[in-house]
Amino acid sequence: MKPVLFVVLFVVLLGLSLDLAAAQQQALMxxxxxxxxxxxxxxxxxxxxxxxxxxxxxxxxxxxxxxxxxxxxxxxxxxxxxxxxxxxxGRVEREMDYLDTQKETQPCVDVDERLVEQQVTVARERTKLKYAKLSGCKDVMASVKGMKVLKRLGGSAGMWTKDMTSGVGGVYVFNGSSSDTLHQFSSVRDFTSSQGTALATPLKLPGQWSGTGHAVYQGHAYYMEDSAELRLLKVSLTDGALADSSVLPLPDLVPAYALTPDTYVDLAVDEEGLWAIYATRESQRHLSLAKMDAGTLAVMQLWTTPCPRENAEAAFVVCGALHVVYNSRLPGRSRVQCVYDVGDLQPADEAPLAYFPRRQGAHSSMKYSPHEKLLYAWDQGYQILYKLTMKNKLEV
CATH class of the missing domain: 1.20.5 (Single alpha-helices involved in coiled-coils or other helix-helix interfaces)
Incomplete structure (x- = not known):
């Protein structure tokens, strides 16, 4: 009986296990x-x-x-x-320029008109005689006739020019505000057709230049050396040899132009020779002008001009008259807004207000060519020629 009981119990337990497994499976499902x-x-x-x-x-x-x-x-x-x-x-600017040339200056006080006219005539005749002894140059800038962009070479600062002795021959490029290598091109055609300075002859200078106020005159390069005392160097363009040097007797120099802070002395050439445009700490609100002896580098005469440094970017000299070019902090349209004639032949308030064609940048240098009546300008790496129209300042 016991084996049968075990079988029955096993079957019962097996059934219970199967029922439990089925229930768990159903719950899982x-x-x-x-x-x-x-x-x-x-x-x-x-x-x-x-x-x-x-x-x-x-x-x-x-x-x-x-x-x-x-x-x-x-x-x-x-x-x-x-x-x-x-x-x-642009039309309003042209109309204003025209009105400025047409309007007459009103007297500030009531005086005898005949007496004033007589005094002015005598003064001008004396000035004409005095100026005729100094130079036969009588031109003054009237307007900018046109411009031509030749190429783009270099960065925002630089200077390019010809030898202003004759206005013919090669082109000389000072790329940057400090370097010791001058690039010489044999002609304007080589300069414009060259890729960069590929057709140029490099000339190693005896010292690095400072700023963009250099000049090329009578077969020599004139520039301010990048040193603590700012020496003026005169270097032969034939072999790069130092011909002469001088420390200018101009104490406490400050940048000549507020918008071109790298240039402390700007050398200029006109019909009368070599000039230096500068500013000192004593009279830093206005520009000063010095007539230079190109042979000995001596300062012959000094003038303090009424032309302000503020917003000035460049300047040039035409027939002994300083022309200062102004712009704005955000580069806009350049204009000649102040003219100072060392011969007193043209009053500053009678000078024409000349505008340059609109550009996107600002000029770092402008060099006047007396024989060509051109300005060699450097504008944000572009080399530009400005054609000038002139008039006789003795007829003003």
Missing amino acids: DYLERRLQAIEDRISLWHEQTTRYAAELREVKQQMVSQLEVLDKRGEGLRSELDGLGSRV
Whole structure:
């Protein structure tokens, strides 16, 4: 009987185990179904939200496209208005220049007109006689006739010129505000056709230059040496040998132009020879002018001019008259706004206000060629020629 009882008990236990396993399996299946249903619900909600977000994104995109189209139309309108405004400003400037040449200076006090006219006539006749003994040059700048951009070589600072003795021959390039290598081109054609300085002959100088106020005159390069005492060097263009040097008797120098701070002394050449444009700490609000002896580097005569340094970027001398070019801190349109004639033949308030064609940069140097009536200018790495129109200042 015992074996039968064991069998019966085993069968009963086996049945109970199978029932329990089936119940657990059913519970697991129910749990998995609930989890899958929750996942499906979340996927459905995500899909619904994604669809709504995509629709909203398309709507926003369409709104942005329409707004961009409106902005483009407004921008075109503003550009056309600015172009029109620029042309009107240019027209107003020309009209103001014309009015300045036409208006008469009103007397400040009531005086005998005949007496004033007689005094002015006598003074001008005396000045003419005095000036005729110094020089036969009577030209003064009237306006800028045109400009020509030859090429772009170098950075924002630099100077290029010819030998101002005759206005013919090679081209000389001082690239940068400090270096010791001068590049010589045999002609303007070689300069314009050259890739960089490929066609140039380098000339090693005996000292580094400072600023952009150099000059080439009578077969020599004149420049201020980059040193503590700012020596003026005269170097032969034939072999680069030092011909002469001098420490200018100009104490406490400050940058000549507020907008060109690297240049302390700007050397200029005109019909009468070599000049030096500078400013000192004592009279730093205004520019000073010195007549130089190109042979001995001696200072022959000094003048303190009424031309301010503020907003000045460059200057040049024409027939003994200093012409100062002004701009703004944010580069705009350059203009000659102050003229100082050492011969007193042209009063400063009667000098023409000349504008240069609009450029995007600012001039780091301007060199006048007396024989060609041209300005050799360096503007943000571009080498530019300005053609000048002249008039007789004795007829002013």
